Amino acid sequence: MDSNPTTKTRVLDAALLSFGTRGVDAISLDALAADVGIAKQTILYYFASKDGLVRAVVLDAACTVRSHLEAALETAPEGWGRVEALVHAVFRLTLRQPELMGLVRELSRPGSMLATTFVEQFDPLVERARTFLEAEMLEGRLLPCDPNLLLLSAYSTVIGVATEVEVLRALGIEPTMRSLVLRRRELLRFLHLALVGSELDRRSVR
Amino acid sequence: MDSNPTTKTRVLDAALLSFGTRGVDAISLDALAADVGIAKQTILYYFASKDGLVRAVVLDAACTVRSHLEAALETAPEGWGRVEALVHAVFRLTLRQPELMGLVRELSRPGSMLATTFVEQFDPLVERARTFLEAEMLEGRLLPCDPNLLLLSAYSTVIGVATEVEVLRALGIEPTMRSLVLRRRELLRFLHLALVGSELDRRSVR
DNA sequence: TCACCTGTCTACCAAATGGTAGAGAGAAGG
DNA sequence: CCTTCTCTCTACCATTTGGTAGACAGGTGA
Numbered sequence: 001m002d003s004n005p006t007t008k009t010r011v012l013d014a015a016l017l018s019f020g021t022r023g024v025d026a027i028s029l030d031a032l033a034a035d036v037g038i039a040k041q042t043i044l045y046y047f048a049s050k051d052g053l054v055r056a057v058v059l060d061a062a063c064t065v066r067s068h069l070e071a072a073l074e075t076a077p078e079g080w081g082r083v084e085a086l087v088h089a090v091f092r093l094t095l096r097q098p099e100l101m102g103l104v105r106e107l108s109r110p111g112s113m114l115a116t117t118f119v120e121q122f123d124p125l126v127e128r129a130r131t132f133l134e135a136e137m138l139e140g141r142l143l144p145c146d147p148n149l150l151l152l153s154a155y156s157t158v159i160g161v162a163t164e165v166e167v168l169r170a171l172g173i174e175p176t177m178r179s180l181v182l183r184r185r186e187l188l189r190f191l192h193l194a195l196v197g198s199e200l201d202r203r204s205v206r
Numbered sequence: 207m208d209s210n211p212t213t214k215t216r217v218l219d220a221a222l223l224s225f226g227t228r229g230v231d232a233i234s235l236d237a238l239a240a241d242v243g244i245a246k247q248t249i250l251y252y253f254a255s256k257d258g259l260v261r262a263v264v265l266d267a268a269c270t271v272r273s274h275l276e277a278a279l280e281t282a283p284e285g286w287g288r289v290e291a292l293v294h295a296v297f298r299l300t301l302r303q304p305e306l307m308g309l310v311r312e313l314s315r316p317g318s319m320l321a322t323t324f325v326e327q328f329d330p331l332v333e334r335a336r337t338f339l340e341a342e343m344l345e346g347r348l349l350p351c352d353p354n355l356l357l358l359s360a361y362s363t364v365i366g367v368a369t370e371v372e373v374l375r376a377l378g379i380e381p382t383m384r385s386l387v388l389r390r391r392e393l394l395r396f397l398h399l400a401l402v403g404s405e406l407d408r409r410s411v412r
Numbered sequence: 413t414c415a416c417c418t419g420t421c422t423a424c425c426a427a428a429t430g431g432t433a434g435a436g437a438g439a440a441g442g
Numbered sequence: 443c444c445t446t447c448t449c450t451c452t453a454c455c456a457t458t459t460g461g462t463a464g465a466c467a468g469g470t471g472a
Contacts, residue, residue: 007449022315025231026231028430030429040429041431042449042450044432045448049430050429098316105315107372109308109372110372112372115373119372119375145392145395148379149379149389151377152370152374153363156363156365157362161358161362166313166315166321169322171354171357173355183358187359190356197399213419235461247461251419252419414472416471419466419469420465422463422465423465424461424462425460427459427460428459429458429459430458431456432455433452433453434453437449437450438450439448440446440447442444442445
C-alpha cells in the first residue's frame, strides 16, 4: 500500500465512496473537494469536468470489480464451484466496499450512458460465463435453459441479496455481518436448486 | 376515467414519470412545471416543498403497486399459483408503468429516508407472504428454508429481471415485448425450481 | 356590493453549482 | 539566476435551484 496516495487517487477514492453511497447527482464538486480537504479547482485540474470525473470513477470501479471476479475464477474449482466462487467474491466485495455495488446499481438505471461504459468492461467475463454455462448444460451438470436469461436472473439475485439493505430492514433483518453470511448461504442454496436442480448439502457450503 | 384531471394529479403523474425514469435529483421543479405546462409556484401551492412532493409521489406509487398486488392475490389459486400471480402482476405493472419500478429501485438505495415510507405500505402484504410461505413449507409443497431470506431472494430476482434493461442490453438482448415474456417464463422456471424443487411443466406456464 | 377563498401567475431572491481566469509556490533544468 | 513546468490556491461568474411575496382573476356566500 502506498502510504502517501496522490491527490488524484484521493479524489477518485472519495468520489467513488460518495457517488456510490449517495448518488452522483447528490454530490457537488464543492462537497467532494471539502471532503478530500482540497479546493474544487484542484479536482478540475485533474478531471476536465464533473462528467469526466464520473467517467473516471466508473472505469476505475469497473476495473476493480472485474479484477476481483477474475481473481476468484483463477483458483475456482470446476462446475458448481465456479458459481460459488463468484458469489463469494461479490459478497466479499460488498462487505469491504459497499459503495462499489451501490455504484453498480446507480449505473443500471435505464438510459444511463455510463451503464454501457461500465458494462463493456465485462464483455469477456460475460462471454466466458455464457460458454461455461452452455458446456455445463451439455454435460448435464446444469439444467438446460437460455444462458442469457439465466445469467440475468442470477445477476439480479446476487446483486439484490447483496445490496438491498432497506428491503432487509423492512423484513425485520438488521444488516449485520452475521446476517450477511446467512444471506449468502441461503442465496447459494437458492441458486443451487435453480441451477443444479437438487438440494445443496448444507455442510459443504463454505 | 376522469377526462379532466385536476392540476394536482397531473403534477403527481408527471412527477412519478420523471422521478421514476430519471431520478429525483435529476428533475428540478422548474423542469417539472414546464413539463406539466404550469408555473412552478403552482406546484408549490399544492406541495409545500419539493420534499413534500416527492413524499406524495412515493406514497401514491406505493398505493398503486400495493393495490395491483392485492388485486392479483384476490383471484389467485392456492399454492404455487399465488407466486405465479404475483410475478405476473409485477411484470404487467412494469410493462404499463416502468417508472413505477424505476422509483422502487431509486428508493431502495441504502439510507434513503423514503424507503421506509414506501416499504411500510407493504407490511401487511409481507406478513401475508411470510405466513403463506411457512404454511406451504409445513405442508411440504415448498422446500423448507428461512422465509425472510427467501422473500428477499425472490424480490431481488423479480425486480431485477423486470427492470435491468441495461444489463440485458449488455447481454445482447434488446428489451422488446417478446423478450419480456421470455424473461418472465424463464424467471418462473427459475423460481419454481428454487421453491418447489422440480422442473416446471413449460406448457402450464400461463 | 363586499368580503373572502381558491387557484394560478409574474417577479424576485439567496444559496448552490459547474466552470473560468489567473496568481503563487516550489521543484527541475539550463 | 532565470525559465519552465506541475500543482494548488483564491477570486469570480453565469446559471440553476428551491422557495417567498404578492398580484390578479374568478367563484361563492352574506
